[in-house]
Amino acid sequence: xxxxTLKIKRQDKPGSxxxxxxxxxxxxxxxxxxxxxMEVQRNPTTQDGKTVTPVTWDCNCLEEVCGSCTMLVxxxxxxxxxxxxxxxxxTIVLEPMSKFPVVRxxxxxxxxxxxxxxxxxxxxxxxxxxxxxxGPIMPDQDRAKRYVMSECMTCGCCLEACPQxxxxxxxxxxxxxNQVRLFNLHPTGEMKKEERLDAVMxxxxxxxxxxxxxxxxxxxxxxxxxxxxxxxxxQTTWQAIKNLxxx
Amino acid sequence: MxxxxxxIVIIGGGLAGLALAMKxxxxxxEVTVVSYQSLKRxxxxxxxxxxxxxxxxxxxxxxxxxxFYDTIxxxxxxxxxxxxxxxxxxxPAIIHLMDRMGVAFNRTGEGHxxxxxxxxxxxxxxxxxxxxxGQQLVYALDEQVRRHVHDGSAKTLEWHEYxxxxxxxxxxxxxxxxxxxxxxxxxxxxxxxxxxxSGGPSQVYARSTASFVSTGAAATTAYMQGAKxxxxxxxxxxxxxxPGQDKLRLMSESARGEGGRVWVPRDANDKRAxxxxxxxxxxxxxxxxxxxxxxxxxxxxASREIYDIVYNQNLGISGDPMVYLDLxxxxxxxxxxRLGGIMDIYTKFTGVDPRETPMKIFPAVHYSMGGxxxxxxxxxxxxxxxxxxxxxxxxIKGLFAAGEADYQFxxxxxxxxxxxxxxIYTGLMMARGIMNYTDSLEKSVDDxxxxxxxxTRSHWQNRFNDIKKMNGSENxxxxxxxxxxxxLANVLIVRDNKSLDKAxxxxxxxxxxxxxxxxxxxxxxSNPTPSFINQLYCMxxxxxxITKGALMRDEFRGSHYKPAxxxxxxxxxxxxxxxxxxxKKQYGEVPKGKFPREHLDYxxxxxxxxxxxxxxxxxxxxxxxxEITYEEVDTSLVTPRPRKYD
Numbered sequence: 001x002x003x004x005t006l007k008i009k010r011q012d013k014p015g016s017x018x019x020x021x022x023x024x025x026x027x028x029x030x031x032x033x034x035x036x037x038m039e040v041q042r043n044p045t046t047q048d049g050k051t052v053t054p055v056t057w058d059c060n061c062l063e064e065v066c067g068s069c070t071m072l073v074x075x076x077x078x079x080x081x082x083x084x085x086x087x088x089x090x091t092i093v094l095e096p097m098s099k100f101p102v103v104r105x106x107x108x109x110x111x112x113x114x115x116x117x118x119x120x121x122x123x124x125x126x127x128x129x130x131x132x133x134x135g136p137i138m139p140d141q142d143r144a145k146r147y148v149m150s151e152c153m154t155c156g157c158c159l160e161a162c163p164q165x166x167x168x169x170x171x172x173x174x175x176x177x178n179q180v181r182l183f184n185l186h187p188t189g190e191m192k193k194e195e196r197l198d199a200v201m202x203x204x205x206x207x208x209x210x211x212x213x214x215x216x217x218x219x220x221x222x223x224x225x226x227x228x229x230x231x232x233x234x235q236t237t238w239q240a241i242k243n244l245x246x247x
Numbered sequence: 248m249x250x251x252x253x254x255i256v257i258i259g260g261g262l263a264g265l266a267l268a269m270k271x272x273x274x275x276x277e278v279t280v281v282s283y284q285s286l287k288r289x290x291x292x293x294x295x296x297x298x299x300x301x302x303x304x305x306x307x308x309x310x311x312x313x314x315f316y317d318t319i320x321x322x323x324x325x326x327x328x329x330x331x332x333x334x335x336x337x338x339p340a341i342i343h344l345m346d347r348m349g350v351a352f353n354r355t356g357e358g359h360x361x362x363x364x365x366x367x368x369x370x371x372x373x374x375x376x377x378x379x380x381g382q383q384l385v386y387a388l389d390e391q392v393r394r395h396v397h398d399g400s401a402k403t404l405e406w407h408e409y410x411x412x413x414x415x416x417x418x419x420x421x422x423x424x425x426x427x428x429x430x431x432x433x434x435x436x437x438x439x440x441x442x443x444x445s446g447g448p449s450q451v452y453a454r455s456t457a458s459f460v461s462t463g464a465a466a467t468t469a470y471m472q473g474a475k476x477x478x479x480x481x482x483x484x485x486x487x488x489x490p491g492q493d494k495l496r497l498m499s500e501s502a503r504g505e506g507g508r509v510w511v512p513r514d515a516n517d518k519r520a521x522x523x524x525x526x527x528x529x530x531x532x533x534x535x536x537x538x539x540x541x542x543x544x545x546x547x548x549a550s551r552e553i554y555d556i557v558y559n560q561n562l563g564i565s566g567d568p569m570v571y572l573d574l575x576x577x578x579x580x581x582x583x584x585r586l587g588g589i590m591d592i593y594t595k596f597t598g599v600d601p602r603e604t605p606m607k608i609f610p611a612v613h614y615s616m617g618g619x620x621x622x623x624x625x626x627x628x629x630x631x632x633x634x635x636x637x638x639x640x641x642x643i644k645g646l647f648a649a650g651e652a653d654y655q656f657x658x659x660x661x662x663x664x665x666x667x668x669x670x671i672y673t674g675l676m677m678a679r680g681i682m683n684y685t686d687s688l689e690k691s692v693d694d695x696x697x698x699x700x701x702x703t704r705s706h707w708q709n710r711f712n713d714i715k716k717m718n719g720s721e722n723x724x725x726x727x728x729x730x731x732x733x734x735l736a737n738v739l740i741v742r743d744n745k746s747l748d749k750a751x752x753x754x755x756x757x758x759x760x761x762x763x764x765x766x767x768x769x770x771x772x773s774n775p776t777p778s779f780i781n782q783l784y785c786m787x788x789x790x791x792x793i794t795k796g797a798l799m800r801d802e803f804r805g806s807h808y809k810p811a812x813x814x815x816x817x818x819x820x821x822x823x824x825x826x827x828x829x830x831k832k833q834y835g836e837v838p839k840g841k842f843p844r845e846h847l848d849y850x851x852x853x854x855x856x857x858x859x860x861x862x863x864x865x866x867x868x869x870x871x872x873x874e875i876t877y878e879e880v881d882t883s884l885v886t887p888r889p890r891k892y893d
Contacts, residue, residue, distance in 0.1 A: 123390035135346030147351035
């Protein structure tokens with residue numbers, strides 16, 4: 001059986017310095033990066049025979065719907081579960097995402113993304129969960145458009161790839177703009193449209209987007225992020241004009 | 248009366264936990280949601296095909312009563328009926344609520360909700376958002392809970408793990424022991440009630456359709472603290488999954504609901520590519536055997552048939568344990584619109600496009616019908632009193648369970664698209680009862696001496712210190728795989744007492760090896776290993792509950808198939824005969840010659856078997872092992888009868 005060489009960038013805790021370790025694992029049929037990392041857990045010995053602590057990483061669903069296991073695989077940001085070994089070279093380099101603070105090894109803290117969801121009120125403000133009958137009628141085309149956007153797993157690929165998004169600025173990023181569009185497109189969500197647009201008009205907002213268009217290339221769910229950005233750009237322009245007269 | 252808000256701790260951020268969190272906040276309660284990871288990433292996101300509600304959008308005459316009957320029959324009559332009936336009657340309101348929250352459910356030409364078919368029913372009863380319905384429902388509830396967090400009524404503790412309940416001197420649950428997975432700190436959260444919405448236990452099998460966190464550890468700890476665990480042996484094996492190293496990925500039942508056909512080449516040596524095999528040389532075994540339900544027989548039935556095709560008839564594709572699931576007769580647009588999510592998963596994990604080539608699939612461990620025993624408060628209409636403090640309470644007072652962690656809704660086999668429903672239903676339904684439970688307490692949690700909390704915290708701190716000192720030779724992750732191998736080999740689709748007995752002894756070897764585990768990592772920052780060792784310990788005990796329950800239950804019911812106890816239903820038997828037979832019996836003698844001899848014998852066997860085995864299995868922790876007893880099932884609404892789907 002051939003072996004897979006895993007070169008992994010490790011870090012013990014936030015702020016401590018990173019280091020590299022290399023592991024050899026057997027190449028099994030249908031293997032993915034996660035199953036290779038599981039091999040390392042079962043035998044945490046480096047290529048040069050040193051016993052080390054098992055590498056830590058985040059994962060859960062293992063079928064690319066939860067977004068947990070996002071990392072850099074051979075320098076490219078993606079989910080490790082869909083990174084099939086058969087499609088990669090026999091040496092695989094794994095690093096944590098670089099735009100979020102490292103927690104440990106391949107784990108990063110993506111709280112900023114969830115905080116941004118609060119900033120733009122990414123929800124439908126329903127009156128309450130008691131039974132008041134059917135939801136709004138909606139053309140299936142609109143539903144289909146919303147569905148694509150709503151598949152966002154908050155994985156962070158788009159932000160990792162974005163040159164504008166850095167660890168020390170407040171840029172909201174494509175994922176958040178897409179959520180604004182998602183909720184503004186819903187008949188009930190639209191009622192809070194202005195609040196959401198106001199939230200993306202300040203510092204770190206939509207005008208900071210540099211139009212690099214790499215977000216859409218790395219999105220694992222093929223969400224039309226650049227369309228969302230353009231649409232929110234337009235919505236905020238109208239909102240700005242309206243604000244001139246009303247605020 | 249307390250003059251503060253009622254506070255509860257919810258363990259788990261899946262559908263059940265989030266639904267309860269939202270409802271409890273609306274009732275002006277204070278909620279802390281504890282989650283092993285970020286909230287949007289719970290296992291509920293893996294649910295694909297849809298959620299059931301008898302809205303009768305297709306004018307087929309569907310009703311909640313029919314949904315109730317299908318669910319009870321699908322579960323082989325092992326579920327308590329009033330509760331299932333209440334769930335089915337609530338289902339339409341639940342779908343409308345989720346729709347109002349913005350779930351992108353597929354819609355009809357007029358813009359109303361669209362529905363499709365699922366297994367175990369003849370009606371189009373399943374609302375769906377593409378093939379990622381679970382993900383979409385989780386996001387909608389997560390958004391509502393985030394809104395409550397934003398408004399200050401809910402709190403989330405992400406990257407925290409539940410270790411156990413805080414029990415006072417009377418055995419009442421007064422809070423939860425929480426482990427911060429980043430800082431390694433262990434502390435207690437006092438609460439008026441604790442709710443385990445902690446998901447299912449499929450990781451006991453190591454390779455299943457379940458997510459990484461579905462270890463069942465929280466429920467097992469409750470069992471070890473004295474809670475009853477019910478129907479553990481009823482594990483659902485989903486008929487269609489993609490084989491894999493780390494996980495067996497689900498291919499939703501909706502693939503068949505939308506017209507997918509299951510087949511194998513009639514000739515075992517046929518090596519041709521599937522599209523080259525003409526129709527007449529394909530064996531559509533489900534369609535031939537079940538002309539009424541065809542490919543949409545319930546999951547237990549479909550899994551058994553696939554197993555039979557592969558292992559008894561040796562007709563697996565190229566001799567491998569796989570059969571075709573074929574959607575290639577459907578247009579690409581249709582598939583992308585209604586099943587896009589699973590089309591992508593199959594393509595990404597196999598490199599083969601299921602729109603062009605039939606998928607190769609095999610059954611996989613998927614769901615536990617069993618779980619923590621929970622109570623309910625029936626009303627006089629055969630439904631549930633939603634204000635009853637008994638609702639969803641475990642046998643430990645003040646400790647509740649919801650979602651896959653409980654046992655009440657699916658009997659011996661769950662129907663597809665009923666799990667999302669039961670999760671949201673329990674979460675919403677139980678809120679009022681918990682409020683009332685809190686009011687009924689003589690002593691509030693504020694009056695409990697702090698030593699109760701201190702002692703429980705110390706217990707768990709010591710436990711984790713001991714785990715970190717484990718310095719044997721066994722790798723805990725390897726031991727988990729070995730446990731999974733035992734369960735997969737012996738406690739799966741076809742069960743016999745010899746294998747089950749072997750499993751019982753092999754698990755005991757695992758238990759011995761567990762004592763020699765090495766804690767591979769003793770860091771005190773973001774270290775998953777000690778937690779995993781504790782979870783592994785729980786999984787070993789859970790595997791004993793499952794295996795002993797299966798060993799002792801000498802019958803064939805739903806997912807629990809022991810061929811030695813198959814009552815062999817006559818081919819031409821009609822279940823209505825049985826109702827007729829019971830009626831005749833009730834009015835005196837069954838007239839001679841009324842039923843064919845073979846049918847009468849079968850019905851007598853069926854009746855006797857039900858008297859003995861139509862019971863809930865109860866496991867209680869005693870001397871390190873599960874002690875098994877049986878409890879009556881509430882069958883007050885529909886007479887249990889033989890199942891038939893052809």
